[in-house]
Amino acid sequence: MDKHLTPKFIFLLPSLILIGILSYLPLLYAIFLSFHIGRGKSLVFNYFENYMGLLSDEAFIIAFSNSLIFTLIIVPCIIVLSLVVSLSIHKVKSKQLQNLFTAILFIPCITSPVAYSLFVKQLAYSDGTLSNLLRGLNLVSSSYNILQEVWGARLLIAFVCIWAWSGFYILILSVAMNNINPDIYRAAKLDGATDFIIARKIVFPTIRPILALITILATSNTFQIYIESAIITKGGPGMATLTLVNQLYKKSFTYVAQYGYSSAIAIVIFTVCVLVSGMLFIAWSENEAENR
Amino acid sequence: MRPKTGDTANILFIIVVCIVAVLPYLIMGISCFSTSASIKGNLIFSDISLSNFVSNWDSLMNEKYFLSSLWNSFFVSTLASLGGVLVASMAGYAYTIYSSKKINWLFLASFYSMLIPTAAILVPIFLIFKYTNLLDTYLALILTSMSIPFLIYLFKQNTRLFPTELISAAKIDGLSELSIFFKVYIPYLKPVYIAAIMISFFNAWNSILIPVVILQSQYKFTNAIFLNSLGSIWSADYAVMMLALLISTLPPLVLFLIFQRHIIKTMGGIN
Numbered sequence: 001m002d003k004h005l006t007p008k009f010i011f012l013l014p015s016l017i018l019i020g021i022l023s024y025l026p027l028l029y030a031i032f033l034s035f036h037i038g039r040g041k042s043l044v045f046n047y048f049e050n051y052m053g054l055l056s057d058e059a060f061i062i063a064f065s066n067s068l069i070f071t072l073i074i075v076p077c078i079i080v081l082s083l084v085v086s087l088s089i090h091k092v093k094s095k096q097l098q099n100l101f102t103a104i105l106f107i108p109c110i111t112s113p114v115a116y117s118l119f120v121k122q123l124a125y126s127d128g129t130l131s132n133l134l135r136g137l138n139l140v141s142s143s144y145n146i147l148q149e150v151w152g153a154r155l156l157i158a159f160v161c162i163w164a165w166s167g168f169y170i171l172i173l174s175v176a177m178n179n180i181n182p183d184i185y186r187a188a189k190l191d192g193a194t195d196f197i198i199a200r201k202i203v204f205p206t207i208r209p210i211l212a213l214i215t216i217l218a219t220s221n222t223f224q225i226y227i228e229s230a231i232i233t234k235g236g237p238g239m240a241t242l243t244l245v246n247q248l249y250k251k252s253f254t255y256v257a258q259y260g261y262s263s264a265i266a267i268v269i270f271t272v273c274v275l276v277s278g279m280l281f282i283a284w285s286e287n288e289a290e291n292r
Numbered sequence: 293m294r295p296k297t298g299d300t301a302n303i304l305f306i307i308v309v310c311i312v313a314v315l316p317y318l319i320m321g322i323s324c325f326s327t328s329a330s331i332k333g334n335l336i337f338s339d340i341s342l343s344n345f346v347s348n349w350d351s352l353m354n355e356k357y358f359l360s361s362l363w364n365s366f367f368v369s370t371l372a373s374l375g376g377v378l379v380a381s382m383a384g385y386a387y388t389i390y391s392s393k394k395i396n397w398l399f400l401a402s403f404y405s406m407l408i409p410t411a412a413i414l415v416p417i418f419l420i421f422k423y424t425n426l427l428d429t430y431l432a433l434i435l436t437s438m439s440i441p442f443l444i445y446l447f448k449q450n451t452r453l454f455p456t457e458l459i460s461a462a463k464i465d466g467l468s469e470l471s472i473f474f475k476v477y478i479p480y481l482k483p484v485y486i487a488a489i490m491i492s493f494f495n496a497w498n499s500i501l502i503p504v505v506i507l508q509s510q511y512k513f514t515n516a517i518f519l520n521s522l523g524s525i526w527s528a529d530y531a532v533m534m535l536a537l538l539i540s541t542l543p544p545l546v547l548f549l550i551f552q553r554h555i556i557k558t559m560g561g562i563n
Contacts, residue, residue, distance in 0.1 A: 007469035011386035012398060014379045015440055022436060023405040026416035033415065085309055088302050097303075103552045104310045107317070110544045112498040114516045115537045118523045119316055122530060167313065171559055195298075224409045227500055231523055245411040245501075252415045253505065259415050266412040273409050 027270070033263035043260075050264035060265065062239045063247040066154075070243065071222045073158045078218050079211070081166050086173035087199055102174050105167040113164065117231035120160050124232065130156075150240040153233045157241055160228055165221065169214050176210045177203055212284035219280070220273045244269055317541065323534035324348050348535045357510050358536065361518035366543065368433050368514060369496035373489045376438030381485065383440075384447025385477055389459065399448065406441045410501050418505045428508045436506065437496035443488055450484045450558060487558035490551050494544045515540050 037046045054060045089101050108116065123130040124146050134140045146152040180203065188198050226245035229235055235242035244265060251262035322340065325348075330339035352358060387399045417436060418427075426432040454477065462472045478485065500516045507513060513521070519540060522533065548555065 008386055008390045008395070010470070011382040011473070012395075015383035015402060015444060016398065018379065018435070018438065018440055019402050019405050021420075022417070023408050023413065023441070024401075026413035026420065027408050029416035029419070030412055085306065088306050091299070091302050092306070093299075099553070099556060101306050101310060102556060103548075105313050106552075106556070107545065107548070108313055110494045110498070110548050111541050112500070112516050112519070112544075114498075114500050114519045114523070115540050116316060118519060118533065119320065119537055121523065122533060123319075163313070171556060175556070175559070220407070220409065224411050226411065227520075231520070248411055248414070252418075259419070262415055266409075266415065269409050270412040273412075274407055277407055 030263045030266045030270075033259050034267045035260070037260045039257065039259060046260070050260050053261060054264055054268065059239060059242065059247060060244075063242045063244045064268070066240070066242055067223055067225065067244045069154065070158060070161075070225050071219060073154075074161050074222045074225075075215065075218045077158070077162050078166050078169060079215060081162065082169035082173055082214070083211075085166070086170045086177060087203065089170070089174050090177040090203070091195070098174065098178075102171050105170050107167065108164045109167045111164070113227045114231065116160065116164055117228050120156070121232045124156060147233055148237050150237060153237060153241050157225075157228050157232055160232070161222065161225060165218070169218065172210060172214060173207060176207045180206050209284065212280055216277045216280050219276050223273055223276070224269065317538070320534045320538040320541075323531055324538055326531050328530035328532075344531070345535075348529075348531050351529065351532050352535050352539075355522075355532075355536070357513055357518055360511055361513050361515045362540070362543070364430075364512060365497055365515040368430055368437060369493045371430075372434045372437035372496040373492035375434065376440050376443055376492045377485060377488045379438070380440045380443030381447045381478075381481075381488070382473065383444045384451055385473055387444070387448050388451040388454070389456070399444075402441050402444050406445075414501060414505060417502060421506060427506060428512065429506075430512070432506050433503055433514070436502045437499055439492050439495045443492060446488055446491075446558065447481075447484065450481065454480060483554045484558050486551055487554040490547055490555055491559070493547065497544050 034050055035045060035047065036043045037049065038044050085105070089098050092098050092101070120130075131140075131144060131146050134146065135144060144152075146156055184202055185198065188202060193201070224245055225243050226249070229241040229243050230246055230249075233241045235246050248262050248265040248269070251258050251265065325340045325342065325345045327339055327344050327348075383402065387395060421427045421429075421432045458476055458480065459472055462476050467475065497514075498516060500520060503514050504517055504520065507517060510521075519536065522536065
């Protein structure tokens with residue numbers, strides 16, 4: 001056997017090769033393509049033209065702002081909801097009940113996005129249940145169709161995502177809260193601390209690093225929102241729910257494939273995700289340093 | 293001591309949230325005993341009967357690619373999760389056991405690849421498989437469904453529980469490095485393996501973005517792609533669709549309910 005082929009590298013090599021070929025190589029390839037026009041052998045270097053094109057492309061600007069709108073609605077809702085629910089679960093005394101609740105809330109996370117999106121589409125489609133429910137409650141006029149309203153469609157998709165993804169974050173937060181030493185609670189209660197003070201002074205500081213991680217994950221996931229709007233609204237009404245990934249997919253695989261142009265969109269998505277993660281990470285580590 | 297009423301209100305609140313979480317499954321469950329005509333636009337289903345269920349079932353089974361899509365998903369997800377967990381756990385093991393500065397760089401490189409959005413590499417992945425003539429093959433699908441970076445992190449975090457004395461003991465017994473991994477490490481971390489296999493199975497079962505680009509032949513479609521194509525037919529029967537959604541949701545759901553204890557514990561370990 002080759003001397004350099006130590007067990008270490010037998011263990012590491014398969015994963016490094018797979019990650020290299022299926023993550024980093026495609027990323028470099030996307031960067032390369034984003035500076036080119038054409039396909040296959042007729043690929044021509046065209047400097048920043050794809051990126052300049054994005055700036056004057058109305059559909060791209062709309063898609064970008066829609067992804068931003070979804071992120072700004074969905075991420076805060078998910079974080080607040082997960083915090084409130086996991087704090088409530090944490091207050092339940094029986095460990096078995098805690099596990100049961102966490103497991104039930106996790107069920108949407110193992111459901112295929114295609115399946116729940118189709119379900120919601122069926123409920124929301126013009127003669128569907130959802131619009132009838134809103135009409136029945138007298139919340140909207142008789143001609144209201146949720147999929148034809150800009151904010152109706154957006155909020156519907158936002159609601160679906162919050163419903164589908166929160167269980168994952170609730171699970172992570174619940175386990176983190178359970179790792180807190182129970183003696184600390186007992187001591188706090190002896191000192192007469194209320195639930196609110198315990199949550200603020202004991203639970204919150206311990207889970208703050210995890211909160212930062214969750215915010216990064218939720219932001220990056222939401223910015224890539226795709227299948228929900230592709231199925232439920234097809235990006236409509238008009239372009240009100242068209243997201244960046246919808247637009248990327250359209251440019252690459254439906255009409256005439258424009259790989260260079262769609263790769264420029266891909267790089268924008270990548271850059272935003274990395275920047276947001278980096279900013280949150282830096283903010284979090286500065287915060288940690290201050291509190292030390 | 294907390295007042296009793298506060299506890300009751302708290303539990304009631306959680307129960308309401310849980311009901312909202314599972315309501316869609318209940319609606320799917322009721323809808324498949326009904327007919328399209330009676331569900332459309334209604335909240336209360338009037339026409340519920342077993343014979344409706346039978347006829348919905350029959351028309352779903354007549355859907356040419358439904359059953360084959362379930363089997364394809366099962367096949368692809370099983371191979372992807374087993375392969376991914378083996379590769380990732382080997383790496384997670386090595387990153388903890390042989391920890392050094394150089395090795396740590398490799399770990400960070402694996403870890404940060406999680407930051408690359410799937411959407412951003414969609415076109416390159418398509419082109420790479422096109423040039424290697426692997427488009428429309430299960431091999432391409434399995435390779436892209438493995439979620440290795442996340443699993444490496446999961447195993448690295450959970451390997452902290454593994455007592456290193458076991459390794460020195462096994463070395464004294466004359467076991468090679470590879471057999472230590474297979475005969476000592478894997479049995480010791482069995483619960484983590486079960487959970488990791490389940491989590492990556494769910495990921496593979498539910499993934500849609502890359503599979504839709506890779507697969508082209510209808511008979512190879514996974515369940516998610518099949519549903520996706522069913523959804524674009526506007527005339528699809530409402531009640532039959534609900535039955536299809538329910539059945540497609542069941543395999544991951546049943547696996548989750550069986551192994552939920554392991555899964556929740558292991559997922560918690562990633563903190």
